[in-house]
Amino acid sequence: MDLGLTGKACAVLGGTRGMGRESVRLLAEEGANVAVISRDPGAAQADFERLAAQHGVEILALPADASRSGEIEAAIGSAIRHFGRLHGLAVTNHWMGPSRTFEAVEDAEWHDYFQNSLMGAVRAARAVLPHMEDNRGGSLVLTTAFSSRAPKPYIPAYAAFKAALNNLVKSLMKAYGHSGVRVNAVAPGAIRTGRYDERLAQLRSKRPEITMQEAEAIMLDRLDMKVALERIGDPSEVAELIVFLLSARGGYINGLIANVDGGTDF
Numbered sequence: 001m002d003l004g005l006t007g008k009a010c011a012v013l014g015g016t017r018g019m020g021r022e023s024v025r026l027l028a029e030e031g032a033n034v035a036v037i038s039r040d041p042g043a044a045q046a047d048f049e050r051l052a053a054q055h056g057v058e059i060l061a062l063p064a065d066a067s068r069s070g071e072i073e074a075a076i077g078s079a080i081r082h083f084g085r086l087h088g089l090a091v092t093n094h095w096m097g098p099s100r101t102f103e104a105v106e107d108a109e110w111h112d113y114f115q116n117s118l119m120g121a122v123r124a125a126r127a128v129l130p131h132m133e134d135n136r137g138g139s140l141v142l143t144t145a146f147s148s149r150a151p152k153p154y155i156p157a158y159a160a161f162k163a164a165l166n167n168l169v170k171s172l173m174k175a176y177g178h179s180g181v182r183v184n185a186v187a188p189g190a191i192r193t194g195r196y197d198e199r200l201a202q203l204r205s206k207r208p209e210i211t212m213q214e215a216e217a218i219m220l221d222r223l224d225m226k227v228a229l230e231r232i233g234d235p236s237e238v239a240e241l242i243v244f245l246l247s248a249r250g251g252y253i254n255g256l257i258a259n260v261d262g263g264t265d266f
């Protein structure tokens, strides 16, 4: 299926690792130019250069910290000036403190979640939506989480701010729909990036006799996550949907919070 993204420009906040990076790869494969925003986008520079050359697209790396007021707005402004128009923005930046009980999470940590998770998305939306409105179209995709709807007791602040993002999607959908701008979210379950990847590697180094499938089953059991597909997801399986929602193929999908969790039980 041609997603109609050839020659268009999109941005990915948090595009250097995990689901964001897979989104950048798929966008490039579709022929889109991409602005990659993260604190250290240079870390993925060599890969991006290879990807850009392979698909004849431009990948523009813009450093910015989502947790700081003004930085994301400036980076998105630069992307708009550079490409002339942004058709889509995916917000996939990620911050998570250690697993803790509710009583152990102090104010400073609640503040970190607020700044990284909620305000990172608010700043990105604030920077891009008026531009999309002026252009009578565009697509913003946020990333929330399975835990936004079915929180576990060990990450209360993470889950609370992800739930706030679900709510924000609905406000923004209503505020900008009149101009043809769509706002959606993906809500991943357990996906093999960052911390999950490390934990799986640790588990398999301690117990080299077990297969990856067995390691995933043990980990899901420890996390008390009942996944109907009985496996952890691959970041590309979330990125596929992000890119579809960014494209005009998702043109009548608005206000969706889409579970990408292999059927995880509430």
Ligand SMILES: NC(=O)c1ccc[n+]([C@@H]2O[C@H](COP(=O)([O-])OP(=O)(O)OC[C@H]3O[C@@H](n4cnc5c(N)ncnc54)[C@H](OP(=O)(O)O)[C@@H]3O)[C@@H](O)[C@H]2O)c1
Residues within 6 Å of the ligand: 013, 014, 015, 016, 017, 018, 019, 020, 037, 038, 039, 040, 041, 043, 064, 065, 066, 067, 091, 092, 093, 094, 095, 116, 143, 144, 145, 146, 187, 188, 189, 190, 191, 192, 193, 194, 196, 235
């Ligand atoms: N992995 C899962 O199982 C899972 C489950 C549910 C929901 N999610 C959500 O899915 C999204 C993607 O997660 P992921 O696991 O793919 O993430 P990841 O692999 O940890 O990658 C995070 C990305 O965000 C960037 N980033 C982190 N802090 C930033 C900041 N302050 N400002 C700008 N960029 C920042 C990182 O680059 P720099 O270090 O260069 O800044 C990196 O590119 C997140 O919103 C996460 O909460 C993940």
